[in-house]
Amino acid sequence: MTVLPVPAPGRTPPRALTIAGSDSGGGAGIQADLRTMAMSGVHACVAVAAVTMQNTTGVTGVHPVPPEIVAGQIRTVVQDIGVQAAKTGMVAEAPIIEAIVETCIGIGIGGGRGSAESHDGAPRCAVPLVVDPVCASMHGDPLLKPHSLAALRDLLVPLADLVTPNLDEVRLLTGVDVTDGATQRDAARALVGLGARWALVTGGHLRAGADGPTGESTDLLFDGRDWFEFSGPRVHTGDDHGGGDTLAAAITCALATGAAMPDAVAHGKDWVTRCLRWAYPLGAGHGPVSPLWRLQ
Ligand SMILES: Nc1ncnc2c1ncn2[C@@H]1O[C@H](COP(=O)(O)OP(=O)(O)O)[C@@H](O)[C@H]1O
Ligand SMILES: Cc1ncc(COP(=O)(O)O)c(N)n1
Numbered sequence: 001m002t003v004l005p006v007p008a009p010g011r012t013p014p015r016a017l018t019i020a021g022s023d024s025g026g027g028a029g030i031q032a033d034l035r036t037m038a039m040s041g042v043h044a045c046v047a048v049a050a051v052t053m054q055n056t057t058g059v060t061g062v063h064p065v066p067p068e069i070v071a072g073q074i075r076t077v078v079q080d081i082g083v084q085a086a087k088t089g090m091v092a093e094a095p096i097i098e099a100i101v102e103t104c105i106g107i108g109i110g111g112g113r114g115s116a117e118s119h120d121g122a123p124r125c126a127v128p129l130v131v132d133p134v135c136a137s138m139h140g141d142p143l144l145k146p147h148s149l150a151a152l153r154d155l156l157v158p159l160a161d162l163v164t165p166n167l168d169e170v171r172l173l174t175g176v177d178v179t180d181g182a183t184q185r186d187a188a189r190a191l192v193g194l195g196a197r198w199a200l201v202t203g204g205h206l207r208a209g210a211d212g213p214t215g216e217s218t219d220l221l222f223d224g225r226d227w228f229e230f231s232g233p234r235v236h237t238g239d240d241h242g243g244g245d246t247l248a249a250a251i252t253c254a255l256a257t258g259a260a261m262p263d264a265v266a267h268g269k270d271w272v273t274r275c276l277r278w279a280y281p282l283g284a285g286h287g288p289v290s291p292l293w294r295l296q
Contacts, residue, residue, distance in 0.1 A: 020089030027288035032242035047073035056283030059141035067099035131160035158195025188222035239279035239287030
């Protein structure tokens with residue numbers, strides 16, 4: 001499933017919703033999600049949770065959107081357009097997280113470990129929710145207010161059908177410092193323990209040498225029972241802005257087409273590896289990963 005099927009002319013494509021922050025530099029956040037969703041043949045709906053003043057060197061300002069406006073965006077598009085999958089990225093602060101969670105529960109998005117079965121044992125048909133628990137930019141600038149981590153961990157992660165933290169986010173959410181394959185497993189167990197249905201612990205930032213001799217970057221997927229590993233060649237680039245968003249967005253697209261979680265993650269891993277190879281320099285800082293390879 002390297003690429004998803006392109007919808008026939010005039011046919012309505014699968015729809016996905018991104019609930020995230022705007023990156024004025026166009027590298028990460030909603031802009032990265034929209035690029036990947038469009039290049040995947042998926043119609044993207046948007047709930048803007050925050051506006052950032054950001055370029056390739058860092059974030060100089062954050063303006064959270066009022067929680068009722070975030071909730072209103074979600075409700076408005078779901079009621080009319082309907083979505084087959086959703087993701088969250090930067091959600092800025094606890095009141096926004098609370099509004100997102102309340103709204104998603106009300107309209108059947110997500111479900112976490114509670115989504116496998118309904119109370120009578122029948123499979124549930126909630127819209128799958130991918131939670132990318134964004135806490136800071138790659139430059140170290142905060143994107144989540146410090147006292148809001150508990151809301152992210154205790155309210156949003158338990159609603160996630162998949163949570164996709166990088167290693168810094170894993171440390172903040174679980175206290176596990178991932179340095180090798182064993183601690184990557186500890187982290188995945190801890191994330192599932194928080195209530196996420198599936199946890200993907202990305203290995204992109206594992207220290208050199210911890211990847212083994214092949215120089216691969218390996219992500220680990222766990223659902224509390226089965227383990228799946230996804231490896232891709234390590235790409236040597238400093239232009240990796242938006243990598244986490246792009247991975248989560250590509251997985252969301254695959255879920256919107258009805259893929260099972262392990263297949264959706266395999267697709268996302270392959271997609272982001274290609275986007276890393278096509279990353280380009282921009283500005284004075286870190287350029288973005290790029291799905292423009294899809295235009296070849
Ligand atoms: N240099 C790299 N080469 C290959 N894959 C990478 C590299 N850096 C990150 N990745 C992969 O990209 C995806 C996103 O990485 P992650 O560290 O979660 O990004 P972010 O820090 O933007 O959240 C993961 O699948 C990870 O394994
Ligand atoms: C609005 C927004 N959302 C997410 C990120 C994380 O992306 P990165 O880790 O590449 O900085 C970001 N910088 N800005």
